[in-house]
Amino acid sequence: MNTGTATPRGKGTAAGTAAGQGAAPRHDDARSGERRARRAIALFEAAKGAAAFAGALGLLSLVHYDVRHLANELVGHFGWNPTARYPAIFLHYADVLEDANLRTIMAIVAAYILIRFVEAFGLWRDRAWAEWLGAVSGGIYVPFELKHFIAHPSVINFVVLAFNVVVVVFLAWQLWRRRGRQAAPAVA
Numbered sequence: 340m341n342t343g344t345a346t347p348r349g350k351g352t353a354a355g356t357a358a359g360q361g362a363a364p365r366h367d368d369a370r371s372g373e374r375r376a377r378r379a380i381a382l383f384e385a386a387k388g389a390a391a392f393a394g395a396l397g398l399l400s401l402v403h404y405d406v407r408h409l410a411n412e413l414v415g416h417f418g419w420n421p422t423a424r425y426p427a428i429f430l431h432y433a434d435v436l437e438d439a440n441l442r443t444i445m446a447i448v449a450a451y452i453l454i455r456f457v458e459a460f461g462l463w464r465d466r467a468w469a470e471w472l473g474a475v476s477g478g479i480y481v482p483f484e485l486k487h488f489i490a491h492p493s494v495i496n497f498v499v500l501a502f503n504v505v506v507v508v509f510l511a512w513q514l515w516r517r518r519g520r521q522a523a524p525a526v527a
Contacts, residue, residue: 373513374465380473380506381462388455395448402441406433467517474510477503 401409410433411421419426454476461469480503488496 376509377462377465377470377513380509381459381469383506384455384462384473385459388452388459391448391452391455395445395452398436398441398444398448401436406437409433467514470510470514470517474507474514477507477510481507 407430410430414421414426414430421427421430454472458469458472458476462473481500484496484500484503488500
């Protein structure tokens with residue numbers, strides 16, 4: 340029995356609603372899964388933007404401190420050997436941070452944060468431009484992550500590489516499908 344209420348975006352078919360089933364067609368289930376995946380990617384991108392924002396705030400909080408002294412104190416507090424690999428890297432970047440132009444660093448970080456949040460918004464709202472932005476910005480990292488994984492194979496490096504490849508392939512596939520839907524002639 341038809342109650343006269345509209346079904347949301349193609350939910351239910353004439354045969355399904357006539358039989359009282361109200362079941363969604365199979366392609367709506369696939370699109371729902373794609374939508375969930377796109378939104379999961381959007382949340383992940385927003386989380387990356389939020390993490391970069393938190394890092395930027397942490398960096399700004401160190402402006403009026405002697406970062407090299409703080410790094411040396413931290414290495415000494417934990418009893419690390421300053422000439423060992425990771426403490427030496429940590430101390431090196433403490434030196435780099437003191438010599439760096441903070442305005443340039445903050446401008447780059449702000450641009451990164453803006454891109455992540457804009458991409459997240461667009462993916463959440465199912466915008467093609469956001470899929471392009473995500474596929475291109477994610478694809479840029481793949482060769483560097485592959486090179487890093489080859490040089491330093493580890494489970495974490497593999498997971499980061501695999502996740503990024505899956506995201507890029509998914510977004511590229513979405514763009515390809517979107518293009519196919521737009522090119523297909525409308526049947527009356």
